[in-house]
Amino acid sequence: ILFFDEADALFGKRTEVKDAHDRHANLETSFLLQKMEEYEGITVLASNIRQNMDNAFLRRINFIIEFPFPDGKLRAKLWQKIFPERAPLDPGLDFTFLSKKMELTGGNIKNIALAAAYNASANGDNITMTHLIKAAKREIEKMGKPFIVSEYLPHSEFLNKNKTEVR
Numbered sequence: 427i428l429f430f431d432e433a434d435a436l437f438g439k440r441t442e443v444k445d446a447h448d449r450h451a452n453l454e455t456s457f458l459l460q461k462m463e464e465y466e467g468i469t470v471l472a473s474n475i476r477q478n479m480d481n482a483f484l485r486r487i488n489f490i491i492e493f494p495f496p497d498g499k500l501r502a503k504l505w506q507k508i509f510p511e512r513a514p515l516d517p518g519l520d521f522t523f524l525s526k527k528m529e530l531t532g533g534n535i536k537n538i539a540l541a542a543a544y545n546a547s548a549n550g551d552n553i554t555m556t557h558l559i560k561a562a563k564r565e566i567e568k569m570g571k572p573f574i575v576s577e578y579l580p581h582s583e584f585l586n587k588n589k590t591e592v593r
Contacts, residue, residue, distance in 0.1 A: 433471035434478040455480055462486065496532060501525035504532050508539040509553070514546070516554040520581070523555075527578060528562055534569070538562045555581045 430436055437458060438451075459482055462469060471487070473479060496504060505521035530538070541561035546553040559581045563573045 427467060428465065428469045429472070430470070431472045432474075434473040434475045437471065437479050437483045459483060459486075495529075498525050501528070501530065501535065504535050505539075508535055509543070513543065514552040516552040519553070519555060519558070523581070524558065524562070528566070530565070534565055538565050541565070 438455065459480070462483070463486070471479075471483075476484070476490075502521055502525035505524050509515060528534075538558060538561040541564065542553050542557035545561065546557045551557070559578055562578075566573045
């Protein structure tokens with residue numbers, strides 16, 4: 427079995443040749459296409475951006491499994507199950523609030539949970555809504571989206587608290 431993660435980077439669309447780099451990239455894509463045709467085993471491609479993949483590759487794929495963006499109900503389950511049972515969670519955590527306010531993927535939720543856990547641990551605290559909101563703010567801004575503090579009230583009132591944070 428061959429597995430290609432972030433396949434859109436390797437199997438990207440061929441472009442009009444404007445310089446030697448474009449020509450070389452197109453040759454690599456054509457070579458990969460030829461080798462995939464020759465390969466008799468199973469090939470798995472994973473990508474978040476299917477529309478960037480060359481159509482010649484897509485035509486040769488027998489099965490495509492799409493994982494849809496999680497809806498609010500699924501996000502709530504992800505929030506509830508992201509922490510291990512022994513994690514020191516504050517009883518005031520509001521996963522329903524988080525799932526409604528933050529339209530995020532499972533990967534984003536995992537990043538937020540991990541950052542919140544590190545920050546809580548650095549301070550010797552339980553994981554609180556403050557830790558989660560601060561971590562979410564960083565994750566959302568990292569994605570290039572605006573974090574509008576007023577949308578996260580009353581939990582955002584502690585965003586400017588000066589405690590040690592792990593970055």
